[in-house]
Amino acid sequence: MSSTSEKDRHAPKRLRLSREERLRQLLDVSWRLVREEGTDALTLPRLSEEADVTKPVVYDHFGTRNGLLIALYKDFDARQTAIIDAALEAREPTLEGTARVLAAAYVECVLAQGREIPGVLAALAGSPELEAVKRDYQLVFIDKCRKALASFIGPRGVPQAGFWAMLGAADALSHAAATGEITARQAEDELFETILAMIARSRR
Numbered sequence: 001m002s003s004t005s006e007k008d009r010h011a012p013k014r015l016r017l018s019r020e021e022r023l024r025q026l027l028d029v030s031w032r033l034v035r036e037e038g039t040d041a042l043t044l045p046r047l048s049e050e051a052d053v054t055k056p057v058v059y060d061h062f063g064t065r066n067g068l069l070i071a072l073y074k075d076f077d078a079r080q081t082a083i084i085d086a087a088l089e090a091r092e093p094t095l096e097g098t099a100r101v102l103a104a105a106y107v108e109c110v111l112a113q114g115r116e117i118p119g120v121l122a123a124l125a126g127s128p129e130l131e132a133v134k135r136d137y138q139l140v141f142i143d144k145c146r147k148a149l150a151s152f153i154g155p156r157g158v159p160q161a162g163f164w165a166m167l168g169a170a171d172a173l174s175h176a177a178a179t180g181e182i183t184a185r186q187a188e189d190e191l192f193e194t195i196l197a198m199i200a201r202s203r204r
Contacts, residue, residue: 022053022057022061023061023071025051026047026051026053026058026061026062027071027072027075029047029050029051030042030047030068030072031072031075031113031116032050033046033047033050034072034116034119034120035115035116038119039069039116039119039120039122039123040123042065042068042069042123043065044058044059044062044064044065044068045058047068066124066127066129066130069120069123069124069127069130070124070127070129070130070133072116072117072120073117073120073121073124073130073133073134074133076109076113076117076120077137079109079112079113080105080106080109080110081140081141083105083108083109083112084101084102084105084106084109084141084144085144087101087102087104087105088101088102088105088144088148095149095152095196095199096196098148098149098152099149099192099195099196099199100188100192102145102148102191102195103170103187103188103189103191103192103195104188104192106170106174106191107170107173107174107177107184107187107188107191108184110174110175110177110178111174111177111178111184113178115178115179117178118175118178118179138167141167142160142163142164142167145163145166146158146163149195149199152199153199153202153203154199154202154203154204155202155203156201156202156203156204157202158198158199158201158202162198162201162202163198165194165198166191166194166195166198169190169191169194170191173186173187173190173191174187
């Protein structure tokens with residue numbers, strides 16, 4: 001009896017995490033798997049092995065593989081939002097300062113996630129759930145840009161289509177920088193000029 005209790009005393013204890021802490025751990029392990037082995041390697045059973053948790057824990061958090069991939073997209077977007085919000089808070093309150101912050105922060109966040117986010121988006125191509133989540137976040141980002149640039153917009157205004165065009169340019173330039181087709185600075189500079197041109201049109 002005493003030998004059993006001695007063994008129990010020295011056995012490694014599984015770390016008990018809160019639900020939020022466990023989710024963060026699972027997302028971090030998922031990002032690492034995607035970075036090291038590609039999106040195809042990311043399955044719920046594989047995640048349970050890599051994170052050293054039981055399969056029911058993983059399924060409880062994500063339900064399906066698509067649920068996991070959407071959680072990764074939401075995690076990426078939350079990080080992007082935090083970076084942009086902090087940058088806007090500290091920006092120089094001029095058109096050039098605001099445009100530079102929006103361009104640099106957007107590109108910086110995509111590059112921080114490297115090639116992983118394009119892989120996640122490719123794996124979710126055609127997913128109605130992802131399209132709904134993406135659209136919600138896109139509309140929030142457009143509204144954020146509109147408010148940040150509001151005091152610089154001329155009497156003609158900027159149509160919603162203009163902000164969608166800016167967002168399309170931001171995505172394309174950031175992903176080109178992430179894959180090495182252009183440099184981060186080139187992506188930032190081009191996006192900066194795109195924003196300035198959009199505001200200039202509103203003043204004519």
